[in-house]
Each structure stands twice: as structure tokens, then as C-alpha cells.
Amino acid sequence: MTIAPWRPALARALHRNRAQAYCRYLQLATVNESGKPSNRTVVFRGFVDEAIQMVTDSRSEKVQHIQACPWTEICWYFTVTREQFRIAGRITLISAAHDPDAVRLNAWQTMSANAHQQFYWPHPGEPRVSQAAFEPSATPSTAYPPDSFSVLLLTPERVEHLELRGHPQNRYLYQQTEGEWQLQEVNP
Numbered sequence: 001m002t003i004a005p006w007r008p009a010l011a012r013a014l015h016r017n018r019a020q021a022y023c024r025y026l027q028l029a030t031v032n033e034s035g036k037p038s039n040r041t042v043v044f045r046g047f048v049d050e051a052i053q054m055v056t057d058s059r060s061e062k063v064q065h066i067q068a069c070p071w072t073e074i075c076w077y078f079t080v081t082r083e084q085f086r087i088a089g090r091i092t093l094i095s096a097a098h099d100p101d102a103v104r105l106n107a108w109q110t111m112s113a114n115a116h117q118q119f120y121w122p123h124p125g126e127p128r129v130s131q132a133a134f135e136p137s138a139t140p141s142t143a144y145p146p147d148s149f150s151v152l153l154l155t156p157e158r159v160e161h162l163e164l165r166g167h168p169q170n171r172y173l174y175q176q177t178e179g180e181w182q183l184q185e186v187n188p
């Protein structure tokens with residue numbers, strides 16, 4: 001498989017900003033059932049081939065949005081190198097319904113015990129329940145994820161890279177048409 005031309009630029013940004021743990025936080029925008037935008041921060045969990053991997057609670061609203069409309073855009077700003085990536089494409093949801101799935105299993109197994117715990121919390125977004133409901137009742141399995149654990153794989157179709165450094169700034173547009181990536185430099 002040939003590497004998509006935007007991948008080295010993103011890999012370079014991740015490397016150069018690696019001293020800041022929050023360089024792995026990005027904003028994921030979805031469209032809700034009424035066609036309105038919805039946006040939130042999630043953690044980048046690595047690449048699966050060309051796809052950008054994230055994880056979420058299957059019960060969260062974003063999952064309903066993605067099921068109704070898989071088209072999303074992420075926005076990712078790297079503070080050290082002062083560059084932004086806007087990455088648009090289709091999300092593939094990998095939930096318990098896809099079991100057995102190696103990607104979902106691997107994503108679970110590489111997460112910390114603390115991160116595992118959150119998937120056993122009460123239903124996200126519902127009225128707050130007592131503190132006791134958030135206390136671990138048993139140690140979660142490190143081997144197998146619960147049904148509440150889903151993986152989101154964003155396969156990019158359009159990537160816009162803006163470098164603030166320089167005068168004028170640099171803005172690159174990568175677009176995929178009929179399976180081929182085209183790169184165009186555009187005005188900032």
C-alpha cells in the first residue's frame with residue numbers, strides 16, 4: 001500500500017509536538033439527526049492503515065450521529081509547530097456488533113486500566129447519578145472490551161494543512177478523487 005501524501009506531514013507534526021501530551025487531542029465534528037453540527041474533543045489513538053483511529057462509548061450521542069451520517073471532519077492544531085490539519089472523510093464504526101474484530105480488541109488492550117474503567121460508568125449524557133455508580137464494582141477485563149466500547153476509524157478524503165509559520169503562511173489541499181490523491185497549494 002502506498003502512503004497517502006498527507007501522512008508524512010501529519011506524522012512529522014505528531015513527532016515534533018510529542019513533548020506535549022495534548023498534541024493527541026483533536027476536535028471531531030459530526031452532524032446530528034436534524035442536520036445541525038456537533039463538535040467535541042477526542043484522543044487520537046493511532047493509524048489503522050490510512051484511517052485515523054479514535055475510541056468512544058457506544059452509548060454516546062456521536063455514535064448515533066455517525067450511524068445516521070458517517071461524514072465527519074476533524075480539526076487538529078499543533079501548538080509547538082503552529083500548524084492545523086482539517087481532515088474530512090467517512091467514519092467506520094466498529095462496535096460489539098462486529099465481534100470478533102481485531103482492531104477493536106487491539107484498541108482495548110492498548111488502553112490503560114483507568115481508561116477502561118470509564119466504559120463501565122453509567123450512561124453518558126443522562127442525568128447525573130450518585131457517586132457510588134462510578135466506583136468500580138469489579139476489575140474490567142484487560143483482554144476483552146465491554147459492549148460500550150467502540151472504535152471510530154476516519155478514512156480521509158480531503159486534508160487541508162495550514163502552516164502558520166512563514167510569511168505568507170502555507171496552505172496545502174490534498175483531495176482524493178477516484179482513489180488518487182491530488183495536492184494543490186492554495187492561498188492561505
Ligand SMILES: Cc1cc2nc3c(=O)[nH]c(=O)nc-3n(C[C@H](O)[C@H](O)[C@H](O)COP(=O)(O)O)c2cc1C
Nearest residue numbers: 025038040041042043055056057060061062063125
Ligand atoms: C481532552 C479530552 C479528551 C477526550 N477524549 C475523548 C475520547 O477519546 N473519546 C470520547 O468519546 N470522548 C472523549 N472526550 C469527551 C468528549 O469531548 C465528549 O464530551 C463526550 O465524548 C460526549 O460527546 P457526545 O455526547 O457528542 O458523544 C474527551 C474530552 C476531553 C476534554
